[in-house]
Amino acid sequence: MEERTEIENLGEFGLIEYLTRNIELHNAGTILGVGDDAAVIDHFGKQTVISTDMLVEGIHFDLMYTPLKHLGYKSVVVNLSDIYAMNAVPTHITMSLAFSNRFSLEALNEFYEGVYAACERYKVDLIGGDTSSSKKGFVISVTAIGEVAPDQYVKRSTAQKGDLLCVSGDLGAAYLGLTLLEREKQIFLENPKVQPDLENQTYIIGRQLKPEARQDIIEFLAEKEIRPTSMMDVSDGLSSEILHICKQSNVGCVLYEEKLPIHDQSRSMAMQFGLDPTACALSGGEDYELLFTMKQEDYDKITLNEEIAVIGYITEADQGSHIITRSGNKHQITAQGWNAFK
Template sequence: MDMFDNVDRTNIEELGEFGLIKHLTKNIQLNHPSTIKGVGDDAAVLNYDGKKVLVSTDMLLEGIHFDLAYTPLKHLGYKSIQVNLSDICAMNATPTQVTVSIGMSSKYTLEAIEELYEGIYLACEKYNVDIIGGDTSSSKQGLVISITVLGVANEEDIVYRNGAEEGDLLCVSGDLGGAYMGLQLLEREKLIYLENPKIQPDLEGKDYIIERQLKPEARQDIIALLRDIKVKPTAMIDVSDGLASEVLHICKQSNKGCQLYEEKIPIDPMTYQTARDFNLDPTVCALSGGEDYELLFTIKQADYDKIKNDVDVSIIGYITEAAAGCNLISKAGAVHELKAQGWNAFGNVKNG
């Protein structure tokens, strides 16, 4: 890509590892009282005053999790933070700090890495998260991004995957399948471009699903909403691998079954129409596509009145006893066993 070919670019070898770290971290400002010491020593120092600390980590690899043919580096930096913050939100907790580790091949100039970090810093600023450390290294496999996120919560507020009870309502935030359809669109335009570089990408009117793929947002607002209306979910997970996979995770770990209604699954009209244009079933895209980073959670039936009028939360089914199985009820009323066909981290395939 021409972002790496410009003669005015700075070779990272000119700075060296310590010079690069100093260059990238010189403007970091710490905002959380719990961050005693951030970047610049052998280890960060944190103090949480009796709170419970949550930790999660994710790794993104070039050619596996992202394609730089259509992923701007700034968007990639932003997304790499968001997918980690989402894991903390899925525990009903508040993300507070991250560490950022980068492996890069020699094709990456200083300016390219600065662009990546611009997105990282933008996400951290927007979600009030401190960067407290990390690592940099050369890589022979292209770009590798590894983020570790720390969060904080009162012990009584933490929500796990295994707390769903029979009769609980199954809820999901936002809408589903958009990120997967954005990916299909970008992949199609990439192939057309490779066949004829003179043809410009045709993405007009598809901003929403493109953004769902390239610039997802962790649903910290849903966590705030639940806190405001005094609803504590009984189980929760983020939708990273497709709705079906996440529902099955909750059911398996809670030792329960479920009834999931196809007609209740929230799908944006643009997602629906784009799926049809690709001869795909929109429901399958929502069930198996992944990368929506919405929150799937269960609540007690007694909390129904508190949440029923929120336009950004859909009630899509309910929890049953384990013996009843995990079922998808089609729009026609047919009962199908719910199966997961989502992201396979070791097969590098998306099934849709």
């Protein structure tokens, strides 16, 4: 009988590692391949940065509460976020779509309005794509292309002991926005006469439906001549991303619960749902903030920027990766948040 291994046993990252274990590179210009936010290609001096993401209906988005225009915007932004996370500037995107005949031209048009709004906001050009039918559901695949000055790209694997661990913006809001939308959807499905009351929750819903990529942080770092020692964007959740940096850089870290930037609206919504705000910040995902490490001597340059929080520091690998809670307890960081999350 043929062997059958379930993919869920490996997880996405295990799967990627497995499938790419035998990759052979043929082109001298391939500077960085699979395994970071984006790949880097040398083009006679200037370097090209490339990243790709796929969004699948029913897995990544629910059209019941996702306006198509927001979806178009978000599908561009999440890809640009990967380019910024390389310390690069996005310049172009391609976009391929598959959709069933339940989508009208007006619906597609609305989606593209969001795409073009994101292109305008971030000054990137849509240069190609493919449109195709699907039997069922909507699939969006975007490839983003950017550029970076020679060897100025920042990888995940170069954090060093003593570096400060920093994150932009705030965390957990997108997850709480999603939780709220899912709850309102259930209420609506049970009783279509009840109108959702989302008025006081515009921040967390906006973070879920219309995230932005942190172009401003990359510009700020360049202006202050701070080159992060490692960087990635927060798409799967802070603790998962921290563990990527630690594993790929072969370092450990200490993280302080009290330093985690959490918006007031996130905190109160978490309480309403009976969730721990810290757990939401650690494991929520879809924040599209930048997580980076930098040399301690650069600390003075960032103190006035309220959009950057120092949340911990890098240690040697054998120290492991830990979070110190407000009460002073020490927990190991796991990809699902720290253990207390369970």
